[in-house]
Amino acid sequence: xxxxxxxxxxxxxxxLLTIELGVVAGVFSMLLGVLLAAARVGPVAVLAKAxxxxxxxxxxxxxxxxxxxxxxxxxxxxxxxxxxxxxxxLALTLYTSAFVCEAVxxxxxxxxxGQAEAARAVGLTFGQTMQEVVLPQAMRAALPPLxxxxxxxxxxxxxxxxxxxxxxxxxxxxxxxxxADVRTVIFLVFAIGYVVIVELMSAGAFxxxxxxxxxx
Amino acid sequence: xxxxxxxTLLAAxxxxxxxxxxxxxxxxxxxxxxxxxxxxxxxADSFEDGTRMKELAQDGKITIGxxxxxxxxxxxxxxxxxxxxxxxxxxxxxxxxxxxxDQDITWKxxxxxxxxxxxxxxxxxxxxxxxSITDERRxxxxxxxxxxxTGQQLLVKKGSDIKGxxxxxxxxxxxxxxxxxxxxxxxxxxxxxxxxxxxxxxxxLLDGSVDAATTDxxxxxxxxxEDPDNLEVVGPTFSEERYGxxxxxxxxxxxxxxVDTLKKAEDDGTWDKAFEATLxxxxxxxxxxxxxxxxxxx
Amino acid sequence: xxxxxxxxxxxxxxxxxxRVYTVLASVVLLVVAALVVWRLAEAGQFAYDLWEPxxxxxxxxxxLVDGLLKTLQMAFTAVTLAVVFGxxxxxxxLSDRGWVRWPCxxxxxxxxxxxxxxxxxFIFFSYGIGDGFGSYWSVVxxxxxxxxxxxxxxFRAGIEAVPHGQSEAAYALGMRKTQVxxxxxxxxxxxxxxxxxxxxxxxxxxDTSLGYYILxxxxxxxxxxxxxxxxxxxxxxxxxxxxxxxxxxxxxxxxTWVQHRLVGERRQLEVGGLGLPAQTGEAGGAGHxxx
Numbered sequence: 001x002x003x004x005x006x007x008x009x010x011x012x013x014x015x016l017l018t019i020e021l022g023v024v025a026g027v028f029s030m031l032l033g034v035l036l037a038a039a040r041v042g043p044v045a046v047l048a049k050a051x052x053x054x055x056x057x058x059x060x061x062x063x064x065x066x067x068x069x070x071x072x073x074x075x076x077x078x079x080x081x082x083x084x085x086x087x088x089x090l091a092l093t094l095y096t097s098a099f100v101c102e103a104v105x106x107x108x109x110x111x112x113x114g115q116a117e118a119a120r121a122v123g124l125t126f127g128q129t130m131q132e133v134v135l136p137q138a139m140r141a142a143l144p145p146l147x148x149x150x151x152x153x154x155x156x157x158x159x160x161x162x163x164x165x166x167x168x169x170x171x172x173x174x175x176x177x178x179x180a181d182v183r184t185v186i187f188l189v190f191a192i193g194y195v196v197i198v199e200l201m202s203a204g205a206f207x208x209x210x211x212x213x214x215x216x
Numbered sequence: 217x218x219x220x221x222x223x224t225l226l227a228a229x230x231x232x233x234x235x236x237x238x239x240x241x242x243x244x245x246x247x248x249x250x251x252x253x254x255x256x257x258x259x260a261d262s263f264e265d266g267t268r269m270k271e272l273a274q275d276g277k278i279t280i281g282x283x284x285x286x287x288x289x290x291x292x293x294x295x296x297x298x299x300x301x302x303x304x305x306x307x308x309x310x311x312x313x314x315x316x317x318d319q320d321i322t323w324k325x326x327x328x329x330x331x332x333x334x335x336x337x338x339x340x341x342x343x344x345x346x347x348s349i350t351d352e353r354r355x356x357x358x359x360x361x362x363x364x365x366t367g368q369q370l371l372v373k374k375g376s377d378i379k380g381x382x383x384x385x386x387x388x389x390x391x392x393x394x395x396x397x398x399x400x401x402x403x404x405x406x407x408x409x410x411x412x413x414x415x416x417x418x419x420x421l422l423d424g425s426v427d428a429a430t431t432d433x434x435x436x437x438x439x440x441x442e443d444p445d446n447l448e449v450v451g452p453t454f455s456e457e458r459y460g461x462x463x464x465x466x467x468x469x470x471x472x473x474x475v476d477t478l479k480k481a482e483d484d485g486t487w488d489k490a491f492e493a494t495l496x497x498x499x500x501x502x503x504x505x506x507x508x509x510x511x512x513x514x
Numbered sequence: 515x516x517x518x519x520x521x522x523x524x525x526x527x528x529x530x531x532x533r534v535y536t537v538l539a540s541v542v543l544l545v546v547a548a549l550v551v552w553r554l555a556e557a558g559q560f561a562y563d564l565w566e567p568x569x570x571x572x573x574x575x576x577x578l579v580d581g582l583l584k585t586l587q588m589a590f591t592a593v594t595l596a597v598v599f600g601x602x603x604x605x606x607x608l609s610d611r612g613w614v615r616w617p618c619x620x621x622x623x624x625x626x627x628x629x630x631x632x633x634x635x636f637i638f639f640s641y642g643i644g645d646g647f648g649s650y651w652s653v654v655x656x657x658x659x660x661x662x663x664x665x666x667x668x669f670r671a672g673i674e675a676v677p678h679g680q681s682e683a684a685y686a687l688g689m690r691k692t693q694v695x696x697x698x699x700x701x702x703x704x705x706x707x708x709x710x711x712x713x714x715x716x717x718x719x720x721d722t723s724l725g726y727y728i729l730x731x732x733x734x735x736x737x738x739x740x741x742x743x744x745x746x747x748x749x750x751x752x753x754x755x756x757x758x759x760x761x762x763x764x765x766x767x768x769x770t771w772v773q774h775r776l777v778g779e780r781r782q783l784e785v786g787g788l789g790l791p792a793q794t795g796e797a798g799g800a801g802h803x804x805x
Contacts, residue, residue: 176394419745
C-alpha cells in the first residue's frame with residue numbers, strides 16, 4: 001500500500017472534485033429540472049412541448065455525447081470560454097435535469113386528483129395550487145426517484161475523466177499505470193470510495209423519506 | 217546535416233537502375249504522400265535460407281503494426297487505404313528491401329499496450345509505432361534502431377507565452393490521462409488536463425481551452441506539421457525517447473537486416489525524404505539520423 | 515393525476531392571459547433558436563464540407579456498420595449476459611441460506627454503486643489489453659456486471675411481487691422450493707419485469723458510448739475518427755446523438771408495446787434503488803442506478 005501512503009492526498013483531492021462536481025451539478029439540475037417539470041404540467045402548451053422535447057432529447061442521448069457537445073463541439077462556435085469545472089457542471093446539469101424533470105413529474109402525477117380539485121374549489125390559481133398544495137406533496141413522492149437520479153449523477157461525474165478533469169476515475173488511471181502490480185487493490189480502494197459516497201447519499205435520502213412521509 | 221544531400225545524388229543515381237519508382241499512388245487521404253522507394257527485385261535471393269527475411273521475401277507479404285492516430289508518425293483516416301507518417305515510411309523502406317510492394321503490406325493498428333503481445337504472438341512481423349527503446353522492452357522483444365530520437369516537449373499556439381518547461385506553472389497543460397508525460401508536467405506545477413487521445417489535446421489547444429499540450433516531441437511535431445500556421449513545438453526536450461523497430465525475439469537475425477536497410481536509407485537520402493514528407497512539414501529542419509545501436513550478438 | 519386537473523377549464527380572461535404567455539414563450543424560444551442558428555452560421559458551422567462526410571457512402575458505411583452495428587451488438591450481448599447474471603444473483607439474494615444470500619447481496623450492491631466507467635477502465639487495463647480479450651469484451655463485461663446487478667434487483671423485486679398465495683398454494687401442492695421458483699414464481703415474475711428489462715436495454719445502449727474511453731469500436735469511436743479527420747465536431751456530435759436517440763426511441767416503443775401486449779394494464783414494477791423504491795417501468799430508465 002505504498003502508493004496510498006504516498007498519494008492519499010491526491011486520492012482525497014480527486015474524490016473532493018468528484019463530490020464538488022456532483023453537488024454543484026446536483027443543485028443546478030434540481031433548479032432546471034423543477035422548472036422543466038413546471039413547464040411540462042403547466043397550462044402553456046408551447047412551454048409543455050418545449051420541455052417535453054428537451055427531456056426526450058437528453059434522456060436518450062448518452063451522457064458522453066453531452067460531454068462531447070460541451071467540451072469539443074461548443075468551443076468551435078466561438079462562445080466565451082468556460083472553465084473546465086464549469087463545463088463539467090454544464091454537461092452534467094443538461095443531462096441530469098431531464099431525469100429530475102421526469103422524477104418530479106411522476107411525483108406530481110402521484111398526488112391524488114382530489115387535492116388539486118379541492119384547491120381549485122377554494123379558488124386557488126394554478127401557481128398557488130402548485131406551490132401550496134401539489135408540489136409539497138409531489139416532492140415527497142418524488143424523493144425516492146430523485147435520490148436515485150442524484151446518486152446516478154454522482155456516479156456519472158466519472159465521465160468527466162475523459163475531459164480534462166482529474167476526478168477520482170481519472171486519478172485511478174495514474175495510480176494503476178504507475179503501480180501495475182497492485183492495480184486490483186487500487187481499483188478496490190477507488191471503488192469503495194464511490195460505494196461509501198453512494199451509501200451515504202442513499203442513507204440520507206432514506207432518513208429524509210421517513211421524516212417527510214405523509215400519512216395518506 | 218546538409219552533407220547527406222550531396223551524397224543523395226550519387227546514391228540515388230546508383231539506385232534508380234531498377235526504374236521501379238512507382239508513382240506515389242496513395243489514394244487515401246488528401247495530403248497523404250509517401251516517398252518513392254525502390255522495391256528490390258529478386259530480393260529473396262539475397263537472404264540466407266532459414267532467415268525470417270527469406271520467408272517474408274518469398275511470401276511477398278509482410279504485416280506491420282503502426283499507430284493510426286498520430287499524424288506525422290502513423291495516421292489513418294476513416295476512409296484511407298493505408299496509413300501515412302514517418303513510421304509507415306520506415307515500414308515501406310524495409311518492405312521494399314524484401315521486394316514487397318506497398319500493396320502487399322498488411323498494416324495493423326497497434327496501441328501502446330498491445331505492441332509486445334502482437335510481436336510475441338506473431339500477429340505482426342514488425343512494430344513501428346513510436347516505440348521507445350527501453351531495457352524492459354528489450355527483455356521481451358527485439359528492438360532495432362533507433363531510427364529517430366525525440367523527447368517530451370510542449371506544443372503551443374504560435375506566439376504563446378510558454379517557451380519551455382519552466383513556463384508551465386499554473387497553466388492548463390493537456391496530455392493523455394494516466395500518462396507519464398502528464399505526471400511530469402503536473403510535477404512542474406501545471407494544471408493537468410487529461411484527455412483520452414493526443415488529437416483531443418490538439419483540439420483543446422486550438423480552441424484555447426488549454427495553454428499547451430505535451431508528450432513526445434515527434435508526436436507534437438506531427439500535429440504542428442498538419443497546422444504549421446497555428447501550432448509550434450517549443451522548448452528543449454525534457455526526456456529522451458529513442459524510437460526503435462520491434463521484431464520478435466524468435467528471429468534475432470532481423471535486427472542486422474533492419475539496421476543495414478535503415479543505414480542505407482539514411483545514406484542515400486531516403487530517410488531524409490521520408491522525414492520531409494511527414495514530420496518535416498511542420499517546418500523543422502531535417503535532423504541528422506541518429507546513430508543506431510549495435511545488434512545483440514546472437 | 516393528469517395535468518388537466520391542475521387548473522380549471524380557463525375562462526375568457528385566463529384564456530387571454532394564456533395566449534399572452536404562449537406568444538411570449540414562443541417569442542423567447544424563437545429568439546433563442548434564432549440566436550443559436552445565427553451563432554452557428556457565424557462560426558461557419560453550416561458549411562457543406564463539414565456535413566459532407568455524412569452523405570459520403572464510405573463514411574455512412576463506417577458509421578452504420580463499424581459504428582451502429584457494433585454498438586448494437588455490444589449492447590445486445592451485454593443485456594443477454596446481464597439477464598443471466600441478474601437471474602442468478604436475483605434468485606441468490608432471495609435464498610434462505612445466508613452463505614448464498616450475503617455474497618450475492620454484496621456483489622450486487624458493489625456493482626450497482628461503482629461507476630460503470632471506472633469498472634470498464636479497470637477491466638480493460640487489467641484484463642483487456644495486450645493478451646487480454648480486447649476493448650470490445652471489456653465494454654461488454656463491464657456493462658454485464660453493472661446491468662446484471664441492476665437486473666438482479668429487478669428480478670428479486672419481480673419475484674417478490676408475485677402474490678404470496680401463489681407460492682403458498684404451490685407448497686401446499688407439495689412442490690419443492692426449486693420447483694416453486696422455476697415453475698411458479700419466475701414465469702410470473704418475468705412477465706412483470708419485462709418492461710424493466712427492456713428499459714435497461716436503453717441504459718446499456720447509452721452506456722456503450724463509454725467505450726470511447728478504452729478505444730472500443732462503436733458509434734462514438736467512429737464519430738471521433740470522423741471529427742478527427744474533418745474537424746466537424748459539432749456536426750458529428752449531432753449525427754451520432756441523433757442515431758442514439760433514434761435507436762432508443764425504437765427500443766422505448768418496443769418496450770411500450772411489449773408492456774401492453776404481455777402485462778396488459780399499466781402495472782409497473784417498483785424496484786428499490788439502493789434501499790429506495792424507484793420507478794423502472796418507464797423506458798429511458800430514470801429510475802435506479804445510472805440513467
